[in-house]
Each structure stands twice: as C-alpha cells, then as structure tokens.
Amino acid sequence: MRGLTKRFPGVLALDDVTFTVRPGEVHALVGENGAGKSTLIKVLTGVYQPDQGELRYRGEPAVFGTPLRAQQAGISTIYQEVNLVPLMSVARNLYLGREPRTRLGLIDFGRMHREAERVLGDYGVRVDVRQPLRHLGVGAQQMVALARAVSVNARVVIMDEPTSSLEPREVETLFGVIRRLREQDIAVVYVSHRMEELYAVCDTVTVLRDGRHVHTGPLAETDRLTLVSLMLGRPLGEVGRQTTATPAGDHDGEPVLHAEGLTRPHQLRDVSLRIHPGEVLGLGGLLGSGRSETAKAIAGALPVTGGSVTVAGISVRTGSTPAAIRAGISLLPEDRKAEGIVPGLSVRENIALAALPRLSRFGLVHEARVDAVVETFMKRLRIKASSPHQKVGELSGGNQQKVLLARWLAMHPKVLLLDDPTRGIDVGAKAEVQKLIDELAEQGLGVLLISSDVEELISGSDRVVVLKDGAVVAELSGDDVTEDRLMRAIAAPTTAPDDTSPTIPTSPTSAEEAAVHGH
Incomplete structure (x- = not known):
C-alpha cells in the first residue's frame, strides 16, 4: 500500500500511509486508539476504497471492491469478534459458501464432516462438528474462525487481536499455526496490544499514530521501550523532562x-x-x-x-x-457518541436524563426544577448552545463532552x-x-x-x-x-x-x- 489516504467527514483516518508485507513474513501492526489500524485493514480487505494511493497485490495493481473479492484473491481476515453463524453446525461454518458437493450438486455432508474434523484437529479443536457452533466456547469458536480463514487458499492472513478470548493452550496452538503459515510463505498481518506476543511471533513491526506511518523495521531490533515511545508519540530523549504531576494533597484516611x-x-x-x-x-x-x-x-x-x-x-x-x-459513582464513557449522548435529544434532555427520578414526583417530571438544574450546569460548564432545546448532536465534540459532565454532576457524585x-x-x-x-x-x-x-x-x-x-x-x-x-x-x-x-x-x-x- 503506497501513499494511502482515507478521509471521513471531519476525520483524516489515513494520511499518506505506506505499508508492505512480504510472503512468509509475520508483520505486527500496532498503534493506540485512533491510530488508523482498523481503517488500513478495511482498505486492504475491500471494505473501504482509498481516496488516494495505490494497492499492489502479488506485484500487480489491485482494487478490491468488496470483502468477497479480497477473500477470493487470497486475503483472509480473523476479527476480534467471531463473525460466524452460531446456529449452524461447526462444519457448515468451516465450509460456508464452499461446501463439498456430490455428483448431483447436493452437499456431501459425510465428506464435509470428515474434512472438518481433520482440519480442526490440526488446530487442537476436537469437537463434534455436527453440533451448532454456539455450543462451543468463545476460544474454540475463534479457532474455527482461524481454521476457516487459513483453509480458503489464503496468501495473506490478517489477525485482529486473535488471542483476546483464547486460553493459554489455545494461544500456543495459534502460535504454532502462525509458524506453519510462515513456512508455507503465507504472509500474516498481526494486530495486537500484547507486547510479549509480538516479540514471540512477529518478524517486522509497523507503527501507526494519528493516521500516519511513523516506523517500520525488524522487531528484534526495536526494544520495548522504543516501541512504546513510538506508539505514544513521546521521544525517548524528552521523556520525563516536560511535566511532573500536580502536588498531591493529604490523602490519608478513608x-x-x-x-x-x-x-x-x-x-x-x-x-x-x-x-x-x-x-x-x-x-x-x-x-x-x-x-x-x-x-x-x-x-x-x-x-x-x-x-x-x-x-x-x-x-x-x-x-x-x-x-x-x-x-x-458516575462514569463518563470513552465513546461519548455510542455510550454517552443521545444525539436526537436536546441539551436539556441529555443533562436531565440521569437525574429525572430526583426531579420527578409520582412519575411526573417537575419542569421548573429541570430548567433550574440545566441552567445551573450550562452556566457552570460554559456549554455553548443556541438554547437548552438545541439537539446535542449538533454541538461540537467539546460541548457534547461538557453536556455529559453536566449530566453526572447533576447527580452530585x-x-x-x-x-x-x-x-x-x-x-x-x-x-x-x-x-x-x-x-x-x-x-x-x-x-x-x-x-x-x-x-x-x-x-x-x-x-x-x-x-x-x-x-x-x-x-x-x-x-x-x-x-x-x-x-x-x-x-x-x-x-x-x-x-x-x-x-x-x-x-x-x-x-x-x-x-x-x-x-
């Protein structure tokens, strides 16, 4: 991927990013939240189309209009969340869309079950492949997803946090699979926040930060402290110089x-x-x-x-x-849009939301008390809105955050x-x-x-x-x-x-x- 740029409304998700992975290479892709890892993977797998830049696959220019086309070309992805069909059997999930057929064109269940048992056995999963997938533990389901991704004649396998739900024995099995893929000249893009895993299986590391490429090099030549500093954007030479904590007060007692x-x-x-x-x-x-x-x-x-x-x-x-x-206890969540604000409601309604039981009597909201609370916190937090009745989704990110703070401060936490x-x-x-x-x-x-x-x-x-x-x-x-x-x-x-x-x-x-x- 050369000079890759991808924009969304108000966000430059990827800014002139270059990323290369070679046959038989296990390439770590790391970065903090918002670094651009997910966007890069989605461009590579055909979910998004880049605004600028070029994608070359096996030496030739490539355009994957859909994830199916990317998969047909040999690019498979294993997501952190298992994306299989829980009500179908384990074997059907493994061969979904490519089931072995009889001469009459019907699914050859006997052959499919035998091949599923053999394939999963190589991954340390020994289960009744006829049972619904949902009866397996999350770790075993993840191994089924892995086996499916590798068994579609993949040349590139992307693993997004693949060990997040695995037990130690399953992690060891996964590492063994990765080493086999390397021996078969299959490229692996490995996304993980667990540093010990990266140093165990990866050859090369690429660091993204704020949508930009900041480093690519052999992982064995990049020590952990350097890797952390690259991810966080704090140069080693400056670490510890600029800031110190605010003086702690007397925090003895209960x-x-x-x-x-x-x-x-x-x-x-x-x-x-x-x-x-x-x-x-x-x-x-x-x-x-x-x-x-x-x-x-x-x-x-x-x-x-x-x-x-x-x-x-x-x-x-x-x-x-x-x-x-x-x-x-009051919690201001990380994702204010998905877990915090209700964008279709007004500033007034969002602020009063948690405190409504306190501002009600016999199930009826006391409107004057709501207005007083809202006015107090809009002034105290200097929330900029045309009026308390403006939809909170129309405010800037900073003012949306203040509205959330106001909601919880109104609870006197x-x-x-x-x-x-x-x-x-x-x-x-x-x-x-x-x-x-x-x-x-x-x-x-x-x-x-x-x-x-x-x-x-x-x-x-x-x-x-x-x-x-x-x-x-x-x-x-x-x-x-x-x-x-x-x-x-x-x-x-x-x-x-x-x-x-x-x-x-x-x-x-x-x-x-x-x-x-x-x-």
Whole structure:
C-alpha cells in the first residue's frame, strides 16, 4: 500500500500511509486508539476504497471492491469478534459458501464432516462438528474462525487481536499455526496490544499514530521501550523532562472509593485501587490494557467474576449500574457518541436524563426544577448552545463532552470516572475540561482519570496506577509520577498470567533489559 489516504467527514483516518508485507513474513501492526489500524485493514480487505494511493497485490495493481473479492484473491481476515453463524453446525461454518458437493450438486455432508474434523484437529479443536457452533466456547469458536480463514487458499492472513478470548493452550496452538503459515510463505498481518506476543511471533513491526506511518523495521531490533515511545508519540530523549504531576494533597484516611480484586476472564486480573476525596488517580497503560474495563467494572457496567467495590466504606453491588449510581459513582464513557449522548435529544434532555427520578414526583417530571438544574450546569460548564432545546448532536465534540459532565454532576457524585474525557475535542475545550477536573477535585470529589495522552495523564494526576494485560503492574506517586517512569512500567517485559496468554520462550536482549529497567 503506497501513499494511502482515507478521509471521513471531519476525520483524516489515513494520511499518506505506506505499508508492505512480504510472503512468509509475520508483520505486527500496532498503534493506540485512533491510530488508523482498523481503517488500513478495511482498505486492504475491500471494505473501504482509498481516496488516494495505490494497492499492489502479488506485484500487480489491485482494487478490491468488496470483502468477497479480497477473500477470493487470497486475503483472509480473523476479527476480534467471531463473525460466524452460531446456529449452524461447526462444519457448515468451516465450509460456508464452499461446501463439498456430490455428483448431483447436493452437499456431501459425510465428506464435509470428515474434512472438518481433520482440519480442526490440526488446530487442537476436537469437537463434534455436527453440533451448532454456539455450543462451543468463545476460544474454540475463534479457532474455527482461524481454521476457516487459513483453509480458503489464503496468501495473506490478517489477525485482529486473535488471542483476546483464547486460553493459554489455545494461544500456543495459534502460535504454532502462525509458524506453519510462515513456512508455507503465507504472509500474516498481526494486530495486537500484547507486547510479549509480538516479540514471540512477529518478524517486522509497523507503527501507526494519528493516521500516519511513523516506523517500520525488524522487531528484534526495536526494544520495548522504543516501541512504546513510538506508539505514544513521546521521544525517548524528552521523556520525563516536560511535566511532573500536580502536588498531591493529604490523602490519608478513608478512601472515597476502594475497588479490590476486580476479575473478569481475559480482561481483568485482580485489579485493586483506592481513590481518596479530592484526589485525581490516573489510570495508565496502552490500548487493551484494561483501563476502560476497570472503569466499567467499578461503575457496574461490566459484570465481574470476582472482587468488590466500596464507596465511603459502604459496599456496592458489582455488576449493577443503578446500584453504583445510587452509591455516588458516575462514569463518563470513552465513546461519548455510542455510550454517552443521545444525539436526537436536546441539551436539556441529555443533562436531565440521569437525574429525572430526583426531579420527578409520582412519575411526573417537575419542569421548573429541570430548567433550574440545566441552567445551573450550562452556566457552570460554559456549554455553548443556541438554547437548552438545541439537539446535542449538533454541538461540537467539546460541548457534547461538557453536556455529559453536566449530566453526572447533576447527580452530585462522590466518585467521577473519566475515560479519555478530552479525546476528539479541540485544544480550547480540552483546557477547559482539564481545568474543570482540577476544580472538582478541589471540591472533594474523587476522580479516576484515564487518558491516552501521556502528558495529560501525568500533569493531571496525583498518583498513577499502571495496567498491562488486565493487571496492575505499577503504582507511581510523588516524584515517581513522570512520563519516563510510566513508559518504563508499560514497556517492562512480564511473565504472562495463567488465564491470558502463555509464557513466551523468547527473552529480551541484555541491552533491552538495561533500557527497560534503567540499569
């Protein structure tokens, strides 16, 4: 792909990107949220057509008008979410659209079942291929998707977070399949946020950031710390110089929020954190580290299999959003358009949405009280709208974010969970939101701040808890709250846990160890 550019309304998703993958190469494609990875894959597989640039496949110019044409040419994709047909049998899913036929043109079920058992056996999946796919676990379904993608005479296999739902044994099987593909001169594009996996199976790495190509090179020659700095856009020579955390106040005594041992298979592993009144606790880590999942688990929006949450010493039922709201926990989600605002409703209706039970009596909304609350918060947060009755979908991103903040502040929360609150808003609105967060903390609110902007996270937090692969790997406080410490904590190699991915046989070089650990 040469000079690839793709625009959407108001967004330059890919900006003059060049990406090359060769036969028998396992090529890692990495970058943070919004880097352009998904758009690049969708252009490669015919979902999107580029606005500029050229795609060449096997040495020839290529245009894939649809995903089917890309697949027929030999480009297969395994998505993070299994995209098969759960009500059909395992064998039918494996051969969907290319079922073996008898001389009469009917499906040869006997042959299809035998071949399905043989193919899946190579992937460590030994099941009754006649049963509906939905009876299998998510990991086994993912392996069926993998087997289907590889068995269509693919020359390029794209794997988008393929281990997100796999057990350690299945991950080892996947790595074995990848090595076989390499031996067969099949190219693999491997998208993952798990660094240990990248170093275990990938030959080359390409880093995207904000829709631009920033690096391509041999992965073995790129140490973890350098890779993290490229993804986050923080040059190594500048790390730790520009910013330090805001001075932490006296946060002794009873925490306003105490989350203990939050656990969810493949997503969270024994995550614990405390937030004191008036404290801004930063939650750091790369995309996929478990930051958003932690916030959602605390707010009851993500069920957990273990752990507890208390607010001001009072236990809160996990997995229940109403219980969390009643306890004083409010969550500003990362994707405000999909999970936050209701674009067809007015600014007034969006602000009052959560507080309606408090602003009602006998099921009837007290309109004057709603107007008073809306007016108060529109002035306090300086929300720019033609009137409270303007549709919130017509506002700028920064003002939409302020409307969401107003909604939850109207609930008088004790804890505010902010998931990337300044993402996608302009510089002026960003500064206003950051100032507001500081003011809320000064008023005694406990704040959890998640941010993909390292500088914002460091400068805006009193302490920082660092997550990696769904587990806490470091806690920074005082003079340790620096960009340098944060990036080294993220980059440090870890032994993978039992419930996510296997221990990787490769080990970093001594020079890399020294760079990561600062020796």
